[in-house]
Amino acid sequence: MKYDGFTTRLVHADRLLNRPQNGAVHHPSTNSVLFEYEDIQGLVDVFQGKVAGHAYARQSCGTIAALQTLLTQMEKGVGALTFASGMAAITTTLLTLLKAGDHLVMSQYVFGNTASFKETLEGLGIQVSLVDVTSAEQVEAAILPHTRAVFTETIANPVTQVADLVGIGELCQQRGILFVVDNTMTPAYLFNCSSVKASLIVSSLTKYIAGHGNALGGAVVDTGLFNWQHYPNISETVKPQPPATWGLNQVKKKGLRDMGGCLSADTAHAISVGMETLALRMERACSNAQIVAEFLAQHPKVNAVYFPGLPSHPHYERAKTLFKYPGAILSIDLVDGLDPHQLLNNLSLILNATHLGDTRSLGLPVASTIFYESGAELRQKMGINDSMLRFSLGIEDPDDLLNDFAQALACLS
Ligand SMILES: *Cc1c(COP(=O)(O)O)cnc(C)c1O
Numbered sequence: 001m002k003y004d005g006f007t008t009r010l011v012h013a014d015r016l017l018n019r020p021q022n023g024a025v026h027h028p029s030t031n032s033v034l035f036e037y038e039d040i041q042g043l044v045d046v047f048q049g050k051v052a053g054h055a056y057a058r059q060s061c062g063t064i065a066a067l068q069t070l071l072t073q074m075e076k077g078v079g080a081l082t083f084a085s086g087m088a089a090i091t092t093t094l095l096t097l098l099k100a101g102d103h104l105v106m107s108q109y110v111f112g113n114t115a116s117f118k119e120t121l122e123g124l125g126i127q128v129s130l131v132d133v134t135s136a137e138q139v140e141a142a143i144l145p146h147t148r149a150v151f152t153e154t155i156a157n158p159v160t161q162v163a164d165l166v167g168i169g170e171l172c173q174q175r176g177i178l179f180v181v182d183n184t185m186t187p188a189y190l191f192n193c194s195s196v197k198a199s200l201i202v203s204s205l206t207k208y209i210a211g212h213g214n215a216l217g218g219a220v221v222d223t224g225l226f227n228w229q230h231y232p233n234i235s236e237t238v239k240p241q242p243p244a245t246w247g248l249n250q251v252k253k254k255g256l257r258d259m260g261g262c263l264s265a266d267t268a269h270a271i272s273v274g275m276e277t278l279a280l281r282m283e284r285a286c287s288n289a290q291i292v293a294e295f296l297a298q299h300p301k302v303n304a305v306y307f308p309g310l311p312s313h314p315h316y317e318r319a320k321t322l323f324k325y326p327g328a329i330l331s332i333d334l335v336d337g338l339d340p341h342q343l344l345n346n347l348s349l350i351l352n353a354t355h356l357g358d359t360r361s362l363g364l365p366v367a368s369t370i371f372y373e374s375g376a377e378l379r380q381k382m383g384i385n386d387s388m389l390r391f392s393l394g395i396e397d398p399d400d401l402l403n404d405f406a407q408a409l410a411c412l413s
Helices: 004-018 038-048 062-074 088-098 112-123 136-142 165-175 241-259 267-273 278-297 314-324 340-346 376-381 398-410
Strands: 081-082 103-107 128-132 149-154 177-183 200-206 218-222 302-306 329-334 364-365 389-392
Touching: 004 062, 004 278, 062 081, 062 218, 062 267, 081 088, 081 165, 081 241, 088 112, 088 149, 088 177, 088 200, 088 218, 088 241, 103 112, 112 128, 136 165, 149 165, 165 177, 218 241, 278 302, 278 329, 278 398, 340 364, 340 389, 340 398
Parallel strands: 103 128, 103 149, 149 177, 177 200
Antiparallel strands: 081 218, 200 218, 302 329, 329 389, 364 389
């Protein structure tokens, strides 16, 4: 596309690149599961990968293709696949590119369900090492001769550690190791994963990208930076196509087609519409997070604020170099003796709910909910205190958020 502005591209890519019929500005939601060919050779060519087209909606349909175009454009990558959820994107990508006997280096600060998925990988004979990714040296020390991939997030949830993305990217490039970045916390408006040499970008579309709390989805985008010709686990079935397509094609055939965690057309359409305002929502949510973090950091009833936009944060400088803004998630510890549940119940605007990246601000206690199952040992490794509260800031007007926090803290005894 000839336009370079982030939002310009998102708002116009579907119209200009996909040319929907009858002057429509969105590709419509196409709910047909099957696709008819007048000449059967057309279907044969699609099956054999000789011609691009749709055969059955588990693999692709027009609405999904339109969303994939948007995601590819947004990340300036070479291709994208979409899935029923962020977890479907993560599990499908790892299960189809790794096999028994491989080793995976994974951040010790990942999303709770990704951390839990480690057990499934290990059950299938894939060795997983959990590593402190805030240091590329730690990652390097964990690499073994059979290490196939490094998997990390950008800013960790809930303690907001920032991965040494530049160092890990260089390391992976030198060693020819696949570098998979879960960019859910800092979507493309905040951070371009290609700048740190990521091979694949996985995202939960459910969070900031769709943004409105009304659609689940996930994606994997190939940045085009990894040389798939040197990857040992490529199936013979994808090799007739150019090597640049091997990785995503394998995830598509073995993951989407064979495992079936596909997105529905209606949901893809909802996500495409939500995405149009990603930059505007990120501007507001990130600004709200900064304002609220500064307010809470100076409040006498708050003991600690975890937010990479505060100069006291251990990765403040790193976050400043990497990201346009340091995200919109923050966590806090109250002063000893104050009841964190009472604070949440005192808040009237901020919802008691799990989820993040919504238009609405949300809060929850971490150790008793999203990281309850992880157990005390892993929580300690992640830096999660028993009384920690996490907030995901939405796009409300900042004064309303500040007033809500102020009144909720004032009533706390
Ligand atoms: C929410 C989340 C996921 C999972 O996404 P779903 O769409 O809920 O399946 C994965 N990674 C991160 C960092 C997340 O925040």
